[in-house]
Amino acid sequence: QKEVEQDPGPLSVPEGAIVSLNCTYSNSAFQYFMWYRQYSRKGPELLMYTYSSGNKEDGRFTAQVDKSSKYISLFIRDSQPSDSATYLCAMSVRMVGNTPLVFGKGTRLSVIA
C-alpha cells in the first residue's frame, strides 16, 4: 500500500459545482497536511495547510482532516474555470526540513464554463 493515495481523475465538473478532492494515507504519524494547486506548465503552489484533525476554511476552499480514518479532503465551493488545475495533497510528520514531505499523485480537475 502506498503511503498516500489520491485518485488521479480526471474530474470534470460544471462551473458553480462543489468539488470534493480526497486523499487517504497509511502513516498514522502524519500530523501536517497540505494541499497544493498546480497549473499546467507551472510549479505547485501551496493552497492550504492544516495541523492534526479538524477543518480549515479560506474563502471558497475548505480543508478537512479526519485522522481516525486517515482521510483528508479539500472542498471547493462555487467552482470556477480558473480552478482547473491538478491538486496535490501532501503530508508530513513534522514541519522541519529534514522530514520527508510525502505527496499524493495529484487529481486533475476541469471546471467547465
Added chain:
Amino acid sequence: EAQVTQNPRYLITVTGKKLTVTCSQNMNHEYMSWYRQDPGLGLRQIYYSMNVEVTDKGDVPEGYKVSRKEKRNFPLILESPSPNQTSLYFCASSLSPSDVFYEQYFGPGTRLTVT
C-alpha cells in the same frame, strides 16, 4: 518580484553528457530543495539544503549531486545522465528550515529529456 527561477526550462540531452540545472531564489530563504515529478509517481524529493554548505539526501538522490555555496543558489548536477532521469524537475525554497512546509515556494520547473 519574489520568486524561484530555474534554468533551463527545457533541455534535451544524450546519455552521459554532464549537465547542470540552476536554481536561484531572491527571498533570502535558508531552505532549498529539489524534486522530480513523474507520471504515476508524483513529486519526490531528490536533495535538500537546510542552509549554506549543508545538504542532505532526499528520497531519490541516486545519480544527482547538489551544492550550496551561496544562500540564493542551489544547482542540481547530473554527472552522467541516463534515460531514467527523464523527468520534470522542480526547485523549491522556504524561509526557515524549522517551518519548511508552511510556505514553500516552487520554481516553474525544468523538463529534462535524456535520450
